Amino acid sequence: MTLNRRTFNALFGATAAGLAMPSIAKGAGNSTVVVIGGGAGGATAARYIAKDAKGAINVVLIEPKTHFTTCFFSNLYLGGLRSFESITHSYEKLAQEYGIRVVHAYATGVDRDKKQVRIDAGDPIPYDRLVISPGIDFNYDTTPGYNAADMDLAPSAWHGGEQTKLLKAKLDALEDGQNILMVTPPNPYRCPPGPYERVSMMAHVLKSKGFSKSRIVVLDPKPKFSKQGLFQAGWEQYYPGMVEWLGPDVHGGIGNIDAQAGIVETDFDDFAGDLLNVIPGQMAGKIAQLAGLTNESGFCEIDPTSMRSAVDQNIFVIGDSSIAGDMPKSGFSANSQAKVCAMHVRADLLDSKRFPAKYRNTCWSLIAVDDGVKVGASYGATDEKIGKTSSFISQAGEDAETRAATYRASVDWYAAITADMFG
Template sequence: MKPTRRDLVAGSGALLAASTLSVPALLGQSRPRVVVVGGGPGGATAAKYLARDSQGGISVTLVEENETYQTCFHSNLYIGGFKRYDEIVHRYDTLASTYGIAIVRSRATQVDRDKSEVVLSDGRRLPYDRLVLSPGIDLNYDSVPGWSQAAEEMMPHGWKPGRQTQLIREKLDAVPDGGTIVMIAPPNPYRCPPGPYERASMFAHVLKETGRAKARIIILDPKESFSKQGVFMPDWERRYGAMIEWLGPKVHDGITSVDPKTGTVVTGFETYANCAFVNVIPAQMAGAIARDAGLAPADGYCTIDPATMKSVVDPTIVVLGDACQAGDMPKSAFSANSQAKVAAMILRGELVGAPTFPARYINTCWSMVDTDDAIKVGGRYEPRDGRIAAVETFISQPGESAEIRRQTQAENLAWYDAICADMFT
């Protein structure tokens, strides 16, 4: 079934007023149809840039299962007490009222690639000329022995938005002075490479500020090294003394099991019993809709053409953000936003003859270490040798002045406001 007249009209009022398009043209088949699944940084940005820059020439439908979008980016600032929860929640109304995007609040359950239709959970079918998938990640609940979806309340991940983010903060608030937090970090590739380490910093910040500096945060990492490690580790020492301890796989010898009921974590070398709080961040993979469409291996990510962001399996489908393998680009909101602009430009070229130019991508990942103290890593990227390759990179240095760190945090806050405005308004 096609989107209802109501869906389309709900999204097209402001556009109608601002354009010369007739109602039949807005509702009809003459315009090429792009369906976008997922209203995060990849999907929302692509929908907006397709609708806005084609000036009504492309019919854009955004399928999103949630009414609002809570950003995982800056969720660590919420956990650290630097932002209120409502400051990281955003709405889709402006995308509908200003750009004429039809917002369909539903879960997409299947991509029928033979018929070029997206099937929704209520059975409706949305036909498309091009499909944009940006469903984010799914968690691999089998990747940590003893942990499961049923245990995610007791040992939260906080790696998907909503209640999980709030649970992390509640668990942190309940940690006693002298208590032990164990964080199990994820294997590569995963959403937001510096995210676990920023989160550990925020844990230490809150505990220290609230008179619980005897608490310990132990990070059990399956990786030999992590993003911005050379900056995080001296900063942890300087800011928090012995509160944060990072253990690589050779030191902890692997996670043998966790017991959510008793708060126990067993490694090859040690048993951490009666933990005040265990934060399990498991292995990750592309969101189900992309894997089920045959665009990625069962537990992996979608391979894309680096010049267009199109799936190498099906060139009528673009895959953005965390769900794709983007070469040297990390899985970040900034990356997803940058990829979406390239994809929207390419699709506008194909569908309405707009001019195109070679793909160029950018990203920066900021991480807060403490109050007025942030670090960053980032770069510029281009298609090279069949992949998205870094052509220029930068990273904060250990021992930078307090003023540089303050400026970096000011950039971080300004970036958040700017990218959210870019996505949702």
């Protein structure tokens, strides 16, 4: 038997994995895939490429944080239903069990001609294929007067981690009669039902403390929102009189935001809150912009059959930074896109099989304890975009057991998707 590079790597990689010595599996002649961003998209892509290539591809994951706190389920932490630790995950397994080189640094630029990623702490990292999954950055043009410097005073908590902790601390410090004022983002943004699940969980905290005088006012730039009927029915049922949602036909447009004073001006009136939660408009993560992969929308065009960048054949863009057609920006979507991307990266580098892209998403939301709702869909590639092929949504008036089962399913999903991301 003649050993070519691939069979050698397959054999050697399998042996190394069996001995739990992944570093040995990194063949010097192997192709290298660099993944930027260790969230639902990037961690999944890195793991699937490493897992399925069995040592035949070197995988480097660039992620500044040593631990990743998910945005999804952070509302349950706000509501006191999950601990911070339970939504925080380590990269250790990806390094130790999958042989992924995890580099804790910021990617500061991409030299697409040289095929190198520059980082803030070390030499540039060369790649054969690059996967970019940096999530979102904020577009402060949508929140006049409010910018990154105001995040301590009025946290957005739309990036998981310290911002989530800060918002919870401010929520828990409220006294009865103090009010929450929330500014939700314009489309498109990460996690369409997220702001409204957050409203639900904050209301749950206020109600649990027996507060009767506090109110939550939501100033929304959008005339309608995800699962609106389900959320508004739930607010009426569980938190009557506590939540006031105001769309643009009422407030007329969001004006200046004064984080220090806790005041938001609108065309209709000025609103004040003791706790101000501002979620600005969004665009692709900065590294996607620096790499020249974004278009005028602020996000990245991709080939819907593969998640490959429309402007660079050696780069894939997945997750919130991509323009994913009918798919919402969500952790589930990013995880799904990562698997299509991983399949094509392996096919590029190892000539493995390619199959038609199939994508899926489900967004679960918790309205009150044991009252979960969901919206989900399947997607495929059309000539123009990732298009929806079917969908479903929880119905109004479902019985308590159905809603409880939906919540339990979301808890199971959380355990499964985080295992799928981090091993």
